Amino acid sequence: MIPLSYMGRLVRGGERLSYGHYAVDAPTWQALWHTSEVALPMLSFWADERRAYGLFLEGDQPLLVSTAIDDKRYVGPSQRYPVAEWGERVAFDLYGVEAMEVPGDGRSALDGGAWDITWPLSQRPGPGGNHGGAPKVSKAPLWIDGNGVTGVFGLVPDMQQGGIRAEQCEAGLGHRGVTAQLLGRTPEEAMGLVARMSAGGYVAYPLALARALMQAEGRRIEPALRDSWMVLLEIERVSLHLHDVMLTARAMDAGVLAAHCTHAREALARVCVENGATRRLTDMIRKDGYRRGVEIVPLAQAVLREMKPRLSKLALLVDVYAPRLAGLAVLPVELARGLAIGGPVGRSSGRSLDLRRAENGMRLDALRATGASAGDARARQAVRMTEVFDALRLIERILGSFGLGEADEAYPAIPNVTDQEGVGAAESARGDVWAWVRLRDGRVDAIHMRDPAVPLLAGLGRIMKDVEVAMMPLALRSLGVSTAGVAQ
Amino acid sequence: MKSRTISLVEAFLDVRRWRARSVASGGCTQLPIGLYFLETGSCEGCAMELEALCGGAYALEQNGFRRVLQPEDADWLLVTGAVSRRCAERLDQVWRAMPAGRSLIAIGRCAVDGGPFAGGYATLGGLAGLTRVQRSVPGCPPEPAAILAALVAFREGKAA
Numbered sequence: 001m002i003p004l005s006y007m008g009r010l011v012r013g014g015e016r017l018s019y020g021h022y023a024v025d026a027p028t029w030q031a032l033w034h035t036s037e038v039a040l041p042m043l044s045f046w047a048d049e050r051r052a053y054g055l056f057l058e059g060d061q062p063l064l065v066s067t068a069i070d071d072k073r074y075v076g077p078s079q080r081y082p083v084a085e086w087g088e089r090v091a092f093d094l095y096g097v098e099a100m101e102v103p104g105d106g107r108s109a110l111d112g113g114a115w116d117i118t119w120p121l122s123q124r125p126g127p128g129g130n131h132g133g134a135p136k137v138s139k140a141p142l143w144i145d146g147n148g149v150t151g152v153f154g155l156v157p158d159m160q161q162g163g164i165r166a167e168q169c170e171a172g173l174g175h176r177g178v179t180a181q182l183l184g185r186t187p188e189e190a191m192g193l194v195a196r197m198s199a200g201g202y203v204a205y206p207l208a209l210a211r212a213l214m215q216a217e218g219r220r221i222e223p224a225l226r227d228s229w230m231v232l233l234e235i236e237r238v239s240l241h242l243h244d245v246m247l248t249a250r251a252m253d254a255g256v257l258a259a260h261c262t263h264a265r266e267a268l269a270r271v272c273v274e275n276g277a278t279r280r281l282t283d284m285i286r287k288d289g290y291r292r293g294v295e296i297v298p299l300a301q302a303v304l305r306e307m308k309p310r311l312s313k314l315a316l317l318v319d320v321y322a323p324r325l326a327g328l329a330v331l332p333v334e335l336a337r338g339l340a341i342g343g344p345v346g347r348s349s350g351r352s353l354d355l356r357r358a359e360n361g362m363r364l365d366a367l368r369a370t371g372a373s374a375g376d377a378r379a380r381q382a383v384r385m386t387e388v389f390d391a392l393r394l395i396e397r398i399l400g401s402f403g404l405g406e407a408d409e410a411y412p413a414i415p416n417v418t419d420q421e422g423v424g425a426a427e428s429a430r431g432d433v434w435a436w437v438r439l440r441d442g443r444v445d446a447i448h449m450r451d452p453a454v455p456l457l458a459g460l461g462r463i464m465k466d467v468e469v470a471m472m473p474l475a476l477r478s479l480g481v482s483t484a485g486v487a488q
Numbered sequence: 489m490k491s492r493t494i495s496l497v498e499a500f501l502d503v504r505r506w507r508a509r510s511v512a513s514g515g516c517t518q519l520p521i522g523l524y525f526l527e528t529g530s531c532e533g534c535a536m537e538l539e540a541l542c543g544g545a546y547a548l549e550q551n552g553f554r555r556v557l558q559p560e561d562a563d564w565l566l567v568t569g570a571v572s573r574r575c576a577e578r579l580d581q582v583w584r585a586m587p588a589g590r591s592l593i594a595i596g597r598c599a600v601d602g603g604p605f606a607g608g609y610a611t612l613g614g615l616a617g618l619t620r621v622q623r624s625v626p627g628c629p630p631e632p633a634a635i636l637a638a639l640v641a642f643r644e645g646k647a648a
């Protein structure tokens with residue numbers, strides 16, 4: 001048992017709403033951002049019209065705190081946690097709730113003046129366009145196509161000082177209103193939509209939500225299902241890492257490495273199809289199971305057979321081209337810790353967090369410490385390759401004891417609490433995905449999906465500080481930046 | 489155990505060996521068609537499949553296509569994703585920057601009709617709601633092989 005931090009004690013002084021979720025009053029909420037004590041890492045911040053929420057990591061467990069929003073205003077956490085700024089801006093665009101005492105300039109995250117209604121999720125949306133409440137929009141020219149991000153990301157290079165003007169970059173151009181569509185749906189319907197939140201997590205996103213629903217609905221997870229989900233997540237990790245290594249390779253003209261990655265990834269897709277799964281593992285995760293007709297053990301065996309012989313050449317090629325990436329786009333470890341940047345990007349800087357280590361039934365001996373700390377593009381490429389090896393090793397270990405061990409017991413109902421709530425997470429290839437859901441009358445009453453790119457984008461200005469414009473696409477490729485789950 | 493040098497040579501030879509053969513009957517002798525990819529707001533799955541299509545495992549160039557990085561060099565515009573309201577203007581700009589004779593192709597369900605992101609305040613749906621789309625590749629996401637087969641069919645005058 002880890003000793004409770006000061007923040008942990010403050011939060012737990014509030015009213016308990018569910019497992020690990022406490023409601024605090026406005027003075028306590030404010031005190032969280034002003035304490036001089038060592039702060040817990042913040043994973044995510046979001047708000048709707050009624051409440052503001054902060055999700056923290058305490059040890060390896062989530063801790064959620066929320067407070068009521070009064071008169072559409074609340075004290076914003078970004079004064080202490082820069083990672084919260086994105087959530088504050090999103091909350092304003094969607095609900096018109098305003099963060100007070102924050103350093104940001106109130107610039108629009110998603111709307112950008114393009115919607116025909118303002119605050120579309122609030123009780124009283126306003127007209128779109130240029131009225132008093134319309135969002136502030138940056139007019140900086142954006143570099144979008146070919147900047148190194150697969151999705152829609154408006155990059156603003158700083159031509160005078162070098163690096164980028166992070167405060168003017170646009171990550172919300174591809175917003176598609178997913179939260180609005182999720183509200184009021186049944187959990188099964190929500191799973192289907194969340195499964196298309198980001199191609200960087202066709203397994204991880206719905207898995208995080210499935211775990212949150214397990215908690216909300218008080219269901220237990222049998223070891224065989226837990227193992228099946230782990231196997232699917234590891235196959236996805238291999239596929240995504242190959243994709244990101246391939247894009248990085250292509251951006252540095254390492255055609256041979258790119259070709260090997262592409263062939264390996266397409267072979268993996270073929271094996272998945274041959275064993276009843278979908279090519280990229282779309283629609284595999286159900287809220288209490290996985291796609292019917294798939295047999296996980298033969299699938300896992302076929303993946304091992306196909307991928308293991310390819311590893312030595314892939315590793316060799318990654319190593320051969322590594323010098324081209326040395327020193328590029330360095331993420332310092334204190335920044336990774338401060339913003340809770342995870343995944344291979346965080347781990348290559350020395351922030352070792354990997355949520356898989358805390359999972360019940362995990363075969364820990366398969367997961368090595370990466371030992372990386374340089375935080376540059378070279379370290380990221382090497383860590384991804386190491387994690388491909390480890391993912392296959394983990395699948396092998398799981399096959400060795402498939403379905404054994406204790407079940408994850410259901411969370412018992414909390415006395416006097418009627419809402420069903422849950423938090424779930426999955427360590428995706430690009431970092432930790434978190435899901436929080438509240439059900440009312442069997443439907444989604446509130447939901448939040450946290451994408452691992454949110455903290456990464458919060459630190460992008462510093463990471464790209466010394467990167468020349470010509471090298472930006474390579475730097476962004478090496479970071480695996482994607483906006484699909486950020487813009488939602 | 490093989491030496492590093494031998495393994496490296498093998499890795500290079502693999503790539504030559506893999507060089508995919510043309511899927512078109514008799515190969516392609518015409519000038520390559522320039523393809524410009526545009527993402528407009530989605531899960532990025534279709535955009536990732538287009539990246540895979542360019543990765544050497546598929547015979548894109550052998551079939552007479554090349555990816556271009558400027559709309560001015562493009563013959564065909566391949567759109568992925570539902571058209572978010574903030575991307576609509578950019579879509580129009582890219583389209584106008586392309587030379588005459590251009591063609592618009594919707595890749596994946598989102599680009600056709602908005603897919604799971606149709607409706608609501610944030611998107612205009614897919615291209616079908618904005619213009620007449622004669623060429624599209626269905627799927628969520630479509631496979632690179634299916635995209636390539638469709639491109640070849642379009643070039644040969646067959647609509648999807």
Ligand code: SF4
Pocket residue numbers: 196530531532533534535568569570595596597598599603604627628629630
């Ligand atoms: S069609 Fe499917 S895979 Fe393609 S962008 Fe839309 S949701 Fe993603």
